[in-house]
Amino acid sequence: MASPLVQLSKVNKHFGDLHVLQDIDLEVNKGEVVILIGPSGSGKSTLCRTINRLETFESGSILIDGVPLPEEGRALAQLRADVGMVFQSFNLFAHKTILENVTLGPMKVRKLARADAEKEAMQLLERVGVAHQAKKVPAQLSGGQQQRVAIARSLAMHPKVMLFDEPTSALDPEMINEVLDVMVELAASGMTMIVVTHEMGFARKAADRVVFMDAGQIVETAVPNEFFANPKTDRAKDFLSKILTH
Ligand SMILES: Nc1ncnc2c1ncn2[C@@H]1O[C@H](COP(=O)(O)OP(=O)(O)OP(=O)(O)O)[C@@H](O)[C@H]1O
Ligand SMILES: [Mg+2]
Numbered sequence: 001m002a003s004p005l006v007q008l009s010k011v012n013k014h015f016g017d018l019h020v021l022q023d024i025d026l027e028v029n030k031g032e033v034v035i036l037i038g039p040s041g042s043g044k045s046t047l048c049r050t051i052n053r054l055e056t057f058e059s060g061s062i063l064i065d066g067v068p069l070p071e072e073g074r075a076l077a078q079l080r081a082d083v084g085m086v087f088q089s090f091n092l093f094a095h096k097t098i099l100e101n102v103t104l105g106p107m108k109v110r111k112l113a114r115a116d117a118e119k120e121a122m123q124l125l126e127r128v129g130v131a132h133q134a135k136k137v138p139a140q141l142s143g144g145q146q147q148r149v150a151i152a153r154s155l156a157m158h159p160k161v162m163l164f165d166e167p168t169s170a171l172d173p174e175m176i177n178e179v180l181d182v183m184v185e186l187a188a189s190g191m192t193m194i195v196v197t198h199e200m201g202f203a204r205k206a207a208d209r210v211v212f213m214d215a216g217q218i219v220e221t222a223v224p225n226e227f228f229a230n231p232k233t234d235r236a237k238d239f240l241s242k243i244l245t246h
Contacts, residue, residue, distance in 0.1 A: 005029060006161055008061070013057040015046075026211065035210045052085050053079055053083075081159065083160070084155065086164045099135065101138070101153055121152070124152040130148050159191075160192065161194065219236060
């Protein structure tokens, strides 16, 4: 059997005295969609940032497609291409057009010629439904549109896995679904995804597995229906009772 695409073994990390990641073991197979949920401060964002090497860790190992996370240099740039990340805030380049935002990385890192980069970028913008906005700058787009551009920009790097850290939590309610729809389509297309979200509808529709974190530990892992209907640990029950009453 093929090795997992993402493999964390006994990963530990501290912020000063805070043991923010405690012996984290997590394997994500190719094409799998994993939802990461848990209380505020449990370490979800830190875990994502560590997988993308935006944070260092002290012990344990992280392999992407069988290869340890690189320290620096070209290998790190390649890792950032292989592991796409979409944040709560869209982080688009404000003074560049939508099209430029999507072509920049492929031209710089994948060394594509401008014409090729633009052709592919337009296809991706089409896929996320914002191709008609290609000539505008980010501030001229709605939050939901900007987040879809951010997804297209990550996809333009041909990532092996996509990390999403609360991609819809900064959006007005009417824009949440247009972003989730793109993510559902991406999941159906076979993309390997790790998604921090409290959107239960998305979890039920698209997730293969729910991973519940609390206080720096993975406490429980289950398929979505099982997790939501029959959480096994008191910590998960307590967490679900709080979010499901909203
Ligand atoms: N750069 C940092 N320096 C020090 N402490 C940090 C840093 N980043 C995060 N922390 C702390 O680490 C813990 C985990 O934070 P993290 O952002 O990973 O939680 P989270 O599960 O993503 O929470 P939320 O649901 O609120 O986004 C928190 O106690 C946070 O205050
Ligand atoms: Mg977070």
